[in-house]
Amino acid sequence: xxxxxxxxxxxxxxxxxxxxxxxxxxxxxxxxxxWYRQYSGKSPELIMFIYSNGDKEDGRFTxxxxxxxxxxxxxxxxxxxxxxxxxxxxxxDTGNQxxxxxxxxxxxxx
Amino acid sequence: NAGVTQTPKFQVLKTGQSMTxxxxxxxxxxxxxxxxxxxxxxxxxxxxxxxEGTTDKxxxxxxxxxxxxxxxxxxxxxxxAAPSQTSVYFCASSxxxxxxxxxxxxxxxxxxxx
Numbered sequence: 001x002x003x004x005x006x007x008x009x010x011x012x013x014x015x016x017x018x019x020x021x022x023x024x025x026x027x028x029x030x031x032x033x034x035w036y037r038q039y040s041g042k043s044p045e046l047i048m049f050i051y052s053n054g055d056k057e058d059g060r061f062t063x064x065x066x067x068x069x070x071x072x073x074x075x076x077x078x079x080x081x082x083x084x085x086x087x088x089x090x091x092x093d094t095g096n097q098x099x100x101x102x103x104x105x106x107x108x109x110x
Numbered sequence: 111n112a113g114v115t116q117t118p119k120f121q122v123l124k125t126g127q128s129m130t131x132x133x134x135x136x137x138x139x140x141x142x143x144x145x146x147x148x149x150x151x152x153x154x155x156x157x158x159x160x161x162e163g164t165t166d167k168x169x170x171x172x173x174x175x176x177x178x179x180x181x182x183x184x185x186x187x188x189x190x191a192a193p194s195q196t197s198v199y200f201c202a203s204s205x206x207x208x209x210x211x212x213x214x215x216x217x218x219x220x221x222x223x224x
Contacts, residue, residue: 004152034212043200043215044153088153096208100153 002027004091006101014109019076021104023089026070032092033065033072038103039085047087048074079108112136116201116216123191123223131186131219133201141204142184143168143213144176146197153200159184160207191223 003026036044050063062075086103155168159178202213
């Protein structure tokens, strides 16, 4: 069983701080990595995807991938109360199957 | 607005009843998926349709059937509902199988089986 592991949290950060969300995966052959944001009672919304080792930045969000360590992270700079949500990590394997983590709950405190 | 539309949004069923969840997308996507989301379990794939005319089982297909009616529509049927099927169901679509750019999700159906 392929696994995607996330710390369920809750993770609390003050407004304006950097929130760091982490994800590890078991399938070394995984190809693509995705971060979704899910507000309570709503559907997941794609934030970013990353394929290559290193960093990828989009506004206040930075995804970081380290395939050797089988580790992907999401940094949220200048966190806002509107960033309070559950963040899901998803991994696409060599067979194009997606596996989702159970999510990390983030609370940004004003 | 373009996207994935699911109906109904809420449903309560009695054990043994049947129902069909409807999903339609207007993004001209080739691939469609049905997921269920349960607390502590994450999103689990029930069935998917890589392209019009094909359907395949995902991780948790037991108790469900699907129909890819056309390129836009993908329905999920519960023939005899059980309490274990109480969950939030999400339909999703992607440009093609493999979802290079990820999925677009519908708003979800909250199903309770009593």
